[in-house]
Amino acid sequence: MPSLLLWDDQGLGKFDAWTNDLAYYPKSREWEILGKYGSDMVDQLPTNSAIIELGCGSLSKTAFLLANMAKQHRNIVYYALDVSDDALYTNLGVLKKQFAASRNIQIYGLVGTYSDCAEWLASTCFLPVCTVTFLWLGNSIANMTRDSASALMGKFRATCTKMSIDCNFLISADGCQVEDRILKAYDPVSGPSRVFLFHGLHHANRLLGQVAFKEAEWDAVPEWDTGENELRYYYVPKRDIQLEISGSRIKVKEREPVYYFMSGKWNEAQIAQIASQAGLNIGKIWRDASYEYGEYFGIVALHFVPYTKIHTKAITF
């Protein structure tokens, strides 16, 4: 099943509720990094920049970063992209009010998928800036395969090259490798994580206009892949199921796994490989303290990936 089924306005609400759960370590770790290094990250941005945020969600981290940019009088054209359209309108309304007095920051919204955004950018002949920075926060990059992430980043990079614009990414990636901690945070059996992780079935029912998937008949089963550092989720029926969808019958056998979601916990080497496959390099890394000291709870790393292939346009930090 497509993992995009997890995301709509309700899905985003359920996701945000889950991130407030104490067991969900990525949120506190990411805020720790932003709090400590947010102004350093903003220092890396050139004065006239466009920022395109991929999967902007609640915009709370964005508001924090933009406030730092406003303080430093950066001229920023900010575009927020998300598939969850009502939430995007509401959250952008709040953000616009917050920055209404700032003459340096312009705010726009883009409703659509990452691929829609790549197409939109490719069809935009001109952006009045010399650099585009793609913000990709909340470990969202790791909801796709490493190859797909590289391909998407490469597309954005190629488009920027065509427009003679520098291309940066500011990406937050969860590098936790502690299986127990991950499984506790991503527990599909109870609590707000379960509510979110089952949302795909409810969203599918809404799109189909019928209750094809009954939650009680399914488990959500996580599988931790130690070699790839990836947590993959499957919907697994508790018994043989016959789905009746738009006149077609689909049989799913008891315990037959149906893949629907992934959260990679990629380490620095894996992120570097994704970047290099896209023609990018890692420039600077900000980490939470415990990760640096190799303790259990060292989790989120923020990777600033500057474009370095075209040397005349390169930004090196």
Ligand SMILES: C[S@@+](CC[C@H](N)C(=O)[O-])C[C@H]1O[C@@H](n2cnc3c(N)ncnc32)[C@H](O)[C@@H]1O
């Ligand atoms: C893990 S959440 C992260 C939200 C936010 N960036 C943060 O750090 O809190 C992923 C966000 O990306 C959006 N999203 C997921 N898949 C997407 C896609 N293919 N295209 C555009 N947005 C997507 C979701 O609606 C959601 O807001």
